[in-house]
Amino acid sequence: MSRSTAPFAGFEWLIAWRYLRARRREGGVSVMTWISLIGITLAVFALVATFAVRTGFRAEFTDRILGANAHVTLYHMKDGRIAPMPDFDAVTAKVAAVPGVVRAAPMVSAQVMATARGRNAGVQVFGERRSDLETLPLIETPERRWGSLDGFGGEENGIAIGSGVARELGLFVGDTVTLISPDGVKTAFGATSPRINNYKIAYIFQIGRYDIDRVRVYLPLAESQKFFNHQDTVDQIEVMVDRPEALGSSRAPDALTARIADAVPGMSVLTWKDTNGAYLQALTMEDNVMFVILSILVLIASLNITSGLVMLVKNKGRDVGVLRSMGLTQGSILRVFFICGASIGVVGTILGVVLGCLFAIYIDPIFTFVNTVAGGGVWDPSQRMLSQLPAKLVWWDVFRAAALSFLLSCLVTIFPARRAARLNPVEALRYE
Structure with missing residues (x-):
């Protein structure tokens, strides 16, 4: 009779690690593992880099407005x-x-x-x-x-x-x-x-x-x-x-705007949000749309984990039958394959965050190199209003990207992990 074990016990991690590094001739799917890892890494990198550039562009644009124009x-x-x-x-x-x-x-x-x-x-x-x-x-x-x-x-x-x-x-x-x-x-x-x-x-x-x-x-x-x-x-x-x-706008004034208007009754008051509010709202909407689109990209990359685990479950059916006959519970089998998928997501997320942060930190030399390779003229200040491409790391944005990637990686892992846990050991060993 099988008995329950502590969740995520050491032997479960050991089995998961062995499955992840197994070669194809041993019944592993190392190629799919690498494809999933690279996909997650690139998706998270794109998400973090886009967040940094969009936040930097908004901050630079706002600073230029507030530093040279009336509030x-x-x-x-x-x-x-x-x-x-x-x-x-x-x-x-x-x-x-x-x-x-x-x-x-x-x-x-x-x-x-x-x-x-x-x-x-x-x-x-x-x-x-x-x-x-x-x-x-x-x-x-x-x-x-x-x-x-x-x-x-x-x-x-x-x-x-x-x-x-x-x-x-x-x-x-x-x-x-x-x-x-x-x-x-x-x-x-x-x-x-x-x-x-x-x-x-x-x-x-x-x-x-x-x-x-x-x-x-x-x-x-x-x-x-x-x-x-x-x-x-x-x-x-x-x-x-x-x-x-x-500050608010003239239509929806805040306390400070109201105090200024009260100090000089009869004067008309116009805030910087009245003149630039529509543009800032457009930037906010564009940020939200970009987040949704790149989230879909992360989801697509995460689905590679599902396909890889489905292949892994199929190749390791005999092993699952042996492990179940030795006393491992369905929960242990589920956690083994969950660790396999989640580990790919965690490592890919970490690598993507590191690459995205490095891109934001070293964006000037990177962009200079791209501009040189392209022969110049990549960035036109007359079209983009700023003299250079800005990037600003906000840790909340980095956390959002990492949390989204990790959450999706865990979610897409559950289906193949449950399929492995429900595998009948008798059916798995019938022709062995």
Whole structure:
């Protein structure tokens, strides 16, 4: 009479290990074992690597938004249009006093034509004080920079431009650029002639986001007020907060957004999620779809374990009959074959996680090698907005990938393991 044994006893592991390393002529399926192992490894690697790139892309994109743009924008609406704000210093002081606000700066914004060396480019001009510009994280400490903000404003009226603008117009620090605004000086006949001014380049910045580097130009606030006929007024107040990710939108404001609005009643409030929320929602949806698709890939790789174990059970039918006749219970047989399948899943998962983490850590040299082999041009910043391929390891993502692979490996192992456990020893040994 058979008696029960402790689950996952040492002899069960020993038998499982012997089956896994057995050669085909010994009734093993080592080739299928290797195929299953490689499949699981590659599937988990793809899952971890994709998670890292997607998380890195989202983090880099968000950091570029939050580091060079306002988290909250305040402006005054009149007759359905943005109206000039004459008392901007008082408004700025009130907003800066709100708990959670780390920066508040008055600003003039407009689009003009820039020309130099016979080239033209449409640019977006932001007029700010030098003291305020120096508090913009990605302008003060960008990815790359040329020149210095010490020359911004001053006697020479130095300005700051993005690296994309400089490249488009062929400009370097110390060169002169001409800005042309259609909203210029009114003539005696009532018409408006374009305003044309020349400015010296004092600072060139590259923050790594193409749509900012390619169009942005910073002028001193006083000069921009003259250039755009603002006469001691500004367009908006640029606000930055200590926790921008927690901000709501104008339709669903959070507590901080509500406090800012209460501090300056009558002002319109626009958060960064209002302007970029649709894109972030698209990224979230894409992440979820990608997770489902790659989960199916892991499932397909896990099914190789099932086919391998079915072959193993068929080849080891005689062994199962002998083991059962020696007193092993159905539970012991089930655990032996379960260990076989789960071990493949565990080892493949570990290898896949290691490869995925290494890919994320060393993505720059890997991508440089791929770009070199492909002859360059693999990554186009004008299409992807970022200057390089980002990757960021988040341990929750790594855990999700590992847990999914392990769970699926265990689940697909149960069917062939139960089939082996229910094998009748008499039938297995009848023709032996």
